[in-house]
Amino acid sequence: MRDGTPTLIRLEDYVAPIYWIRTVELSFDLDPAKTLVTSKMQIQRNAAVPHGPLRLHGEELTLLRVLINGESVSFRQEGHELIIEGAPDADFTLEIRNTCAPEKNTALSGLYTSGGGFFTQCEAEGFRRITYFLDRPDVMAVYTVTLRADQAKYPVLLSNGNLLETGELDNGRHFAKWHDPFPKPSYLFALVAADLVSREQRIRTRAGKDHLLQVYVRRGDLEKTEHAMNSLIASVVWDEARFGLPLDLERFMVVGVSDFNMGAMENKGLNIFNTSALLASAATATDADFHRIESIVAHEYFHNWTGNRVTCRDWFQLSLKEGLTVFRDQEFSQDMAAAPSARAVCRIQDVRALRSGQFPEDAGAMAHPVRPDSYVEINNFYTATVYNKGAEVVRMYQTLVGRAGFEAGMKLYFERHDGQAVTCDDFAAAMADANPGSALATRLEAFKRWYVQAGTPRVQARGSYDAETQTYTLTLRQTLPDTPGQTHKQAQVIPVAMGLLGADGQALPLQLQGEAAAQGSERVLVLEQLEQSFVFVNVASAPVPSLLRGFSAPVLLDDGLSDTELLMLLQHDADAFNRWEAGQRLALARIIGAVRAGAALQLDAAFIQAMRAVLRHAELDPAFKALALTLPDEAYIAEQLAAAGHSVDPQAIHAAVEAAHIQLADALHEDWAWAFDAHQVRGGYQPTPQQAGQRALSNQALSMLVLHATRSGTTVWPGRAYQRFKDASNMTDRLGALSALVNAHAELAVPALERFHAQFRHEPLVVDKWFALQGRAAEVDGKTFARVKQLTQHPDFTLKNPNRARSLIFSLCMFNPAAFHRSDAAGYVFWAEQVLxxxxxxxxxxxxxxRVMDRWNVLAQPYRDAAREAIARVAAKPELSNDVREIIERALALDSQG
Structure with missing residues (x-):
């Protein structure tokens, strides 16, 4: 194994360090081949634990010198540790000098080079690739950093905090000295040295303080930073208004880099971004890109408090910062959307992401709690469970204590823990203590099971109406599935937001048995036992329940509603999420029914009419219509089949979904034509929710019209799509038209793809879109798979750039089940080759x-055996990283679990 014998790290084994590092003076002489790093640390003995050797982490470093209090000291190196047996049982100064090789660092962890500049990525354990250190999140130090480099090549020198001094040196070199006054763990350290330009904005916050905001990018990209800057300003304003959390440094810097493993990183005062999450213009970015950038800029800025000022005691507490900050950026996005319909669209999109990414994870080989209890490689636990399900756990806090109660809990959390490294339990205690007597405080220990139990709870809901007593009894039952290493689970605390609709579709007043009067038409029921019943009184007629409104808990709901009842919710429900959900369930039932029966899908007239009614509805928001008319994706359908105990045939699912698309395209042809024409945006491009909704619906309509035309042999709509592709004033419409041609396999798709590449070949992020579109193209007779294999040899393709690798390889393997899951196993062979x-x-x-193979064991034959063989092929490689080895071995362990 390339990283040595793997060590299983357990939460239960956590102990505080023997030493703290209180201050660090770092000096860098930057050179791509051999960077010299000098570190001077003030070490403080932790008297709370027994004395022992000082163990520092370090990887791929050349050690030159170790001094304690200015004197040489004996040491030894074991694996990735520098061990000093004779470290004093008192406070002392430790000096270390070492070198590293940034230009050889293709892992992009630690200090590396990209585009002729130096950049860092230290989370989770990258700092140990820069210098020897106690590289753990509970060791927080104040940093002073001096950077030295060639002035012509690297005119911009940045690090965390405030700039103290700059100057020129001999031989054309210069320096910059930075100081961060706030203690931070090493994973939040950052430096940048490159030839960059910046957009600057000075702002005055509510607190009356002036701050400098800067966005640094390579030359030529400056005009694409306006949206990022506006998003940063909005984030600063929002966090201070909503939670009273101000910007705390003189300046806040954001830097874009093309080679980056993640979306962005929240290093204190110096956020480093993947350019895909930073750069946007109407000509090169879609509406989705603009929304993603706003969300990620906000997310990283919000980390300044939820992650930086208060950080994690250990990596098991990762959701303490990530789940909480995802929730905060989701709330921000909804507030930026403003209108109720636009807010609902944000929520629906968040739930779709949870279901497509986290629910399969909860049911697969890598299932783990929001707070994992062990890991081999921490990089493998930056997951949808930690982030997205973690955000849902935070949302349930707010549901149980109310918005004002949540803000009071946040205030207490920072009063108690500012400047500390803490745990999920500390956050839970602050929420409960700030809201005594709340539904959370009285159930706190039970609620915290969300942190320790993996798997997605399943809630069954059944209602019975008694006409004689005019009562409606709603019985809720929860079951918790077994997951790897976890059985015999206890009941979760599940908030169920709900309402009841009368026969006319109107909301009914809700009065529980024992209450003196009705309390509105929506309320939250708390399911805390395996089974509970709730009796509503003064219910004049048999109601239709609307349960789990706003997706109030991350569970699978079985409410047993009929098509007639779902159609009523689709038409009348005041809760936009449940209105959308009703339509999704109607579609899902038809697709799954066809797959299970092994028959060709035939959509019924009632469903088609319901979809027409949504499309033609005069009051529904276009963005909502686009989501409601989008069929459940194939991966989600597969999960629903697996959850019901059925094996998954990806090709059968694809055939049913394609049949549904074709029938909706044909049956609603005139309606789609109306929708396309009626939702054109007049005027200049703005990435507003209103305009984005219109474009989403018009592009969806165009896709259906081109699909219908290519099947019927007509050329009008493919021609219109090609013309729109050529004339579009923005990337959303241009890519929408190109996608319509490509997914329908229209003849004009080939010249359109060639024209697109020729036009944007010097825009890396747009070329990524070109690759991704072809990797996700609807599969017909193996053409998409063959095209992807061909594209791996394209001059513009490389595996070394994460964005480019994701754009093609991940698009096929993760997001195109029909092209990937082939009966000849070629997709699995391709996956194994690319992983290695x-x-x-x-x-x-x-x-x-x-992670693509997390759910291989639910596949039908012949896919199942072929997938396992591919996994075994990867496992057989002796020189695997811990990152891949842990995932592959957990996948193979599914064999013994059936």
Missing amino acids: QLDAINPQVAGRLA
């Missing part, structure tokens, strides 16, 4: 791709 190639370059990215 990536692992030799960048283990983190390889580990992400390896």
Whole structure:
């Protein structure tokens, strides 16, 4: 194994360090081949634990010198540790000098080079690739950093905090000295040295303080930073208004880099971003890109408090910062959307992401709690469970204590823990203590099971109406599935937001038995036992329940509603999420029914009419219509089949979904034509929710019209799509038209793809879109798979850039089940080859791709055996990283679990 014998790290084994590092003076003489790093640390003995050797982490470093209090000291190196047996049982000064090789660092963890500049990525354990250190999140120090480099090549020198001094040196070199006054763990350290330009904005916050905001990018990209800057300003304003959390440094810097494993990183005062999450213009970015950038800029800025000022005691507490900050950026996005319909669209999109990414994870080989209890490679636990399900746990806090109660809990949390490294339990205690007597405080210990139990709870709901007593009894039952290493689970605390609709579709007043009067038409029921019943009184007629409104808990709901009842919710429910959900369930039932029966899908007239009614509805928001008319994706359908105990045939699912698309395209042809024409945006491009909704619906309509035309042999709509592709004033409409041609396999798709590449070949992020579109193209007779294999040889393709690798390889393997799951196993062979190639370059990215096989054991034959063989082929490689090895071994363990 390339990283040595793997060590299983357990939460239960946590102990505080023997030493703290209180201050650090770092000096860098930057050179791509050999950077010299000098570190001077003030070490403080932790008297709370027994004395022992000082163990520092370090990887791929050349050690030159170790001094304690200015004197040489004996040491030894074991694996990735520098061990000093004779470290004093008192406070002392430790000096270390070492070198590292940034230009050889293809893993993009630690200090590396990209585009002729130096950049860092230290989370989770990258700092140990820069210098020897106690590289753990509970060791927080104040940093002073001096950077020295060639002035012509690297005119911009940045690090965390405030700039103290700059100056020129001999031989054309210069320096910059930075100081961060706030103690931070090493994972939040950052430096940048490159030839960059910046957009600057000075702002005055509510507190009356002036701050400098800067966005640094390579030359030529400056005009694409306006949206990022506006998003940053909005984030600063929002966090201070909503939670009273101000910007705390003189300046806040954001830097874009093309080679980056993640979306962005929240380093204190110096956020480093993947350019895909930073750069946007109407000509090169879609509405989705603009929304993603706003969300990620906000997310990283919000980390300044939820992650930086208060950080994690250990990596098991990762959701303490990530789940909480995802929730905060989701709330921000909804507030930026403003209108109720636009807010609902944000929520629906968040739930779709949870269901497509986290629910399969909860049911697969890598299932783990929001707070994992063990890991081999921490990079493998930057997961949808930690982030997205973690955010849902935070949302349930707010549901149980109310918005004002949640803000009071946040205030107490920072009063108690500012400047500390803490745990999920500390956050829970602050929420409960700030809200005594709340539904959370009285159930706190039970609620915290969300942190320790893996798997997605399933809630069954059944209602019975008694006409004689005019009562409606709603019985809720929860079951918790077994997951790897976890059985015999206890009941979760599940908030169920709900309402009741009368026969006319109107909301009914809700009065529980024992209450003196009705309390509105929506309320939250708390399911805390395996089974509970709730009796509503003064219910004049048999109601239709609307349960789990706003997706109030991350569970699978079985409410047993009929088509007639779902159609009523689709038409009348005041809760936009449940209105959308009703339509999704109607579609899902038809697709799954056809797959299970092994028959061709035939949509019924009632469903088609319901979809027409949504499309033609005069009051529904276009963005909502686009979501409601989008069929459940194939991966989600597969999960629903697996959850019901059925094996998954990806090709049968694809055939049913394609049949549904075709029938909706044909049956609603005139309606789609109306929708396309009626939702054109007049005027200049703005990435507003209103305009984005219109474009989403018009592009969806165009896709259906081109699909209908190519099947019927007519050329009008493919021609219109090609013309729109050529004339579009923005990337959303241009890519929408190109996608319509490509997914319908229209003849004009080939010249359109060639024209697109020729036009944007010098825009890396747009070329990524070109690759991704072809990797996700609807599969017909193996053409998409063959095209992807061909594209791996394209001059513009490389596995070394994570964005480019994701754009093609991940698009096929993760997001195109019909092209990937082939009966000849060629897709699995391709996956194994790409995982092994990536692992030799960048283990983190390889580990992400390896996750494709988490659910191989639910596949039908012949896919199941072929998938297992491919996994075994990867496992047989002796030189695997810990990132890939852990995932592959957990996948193979599913064999013994059936």
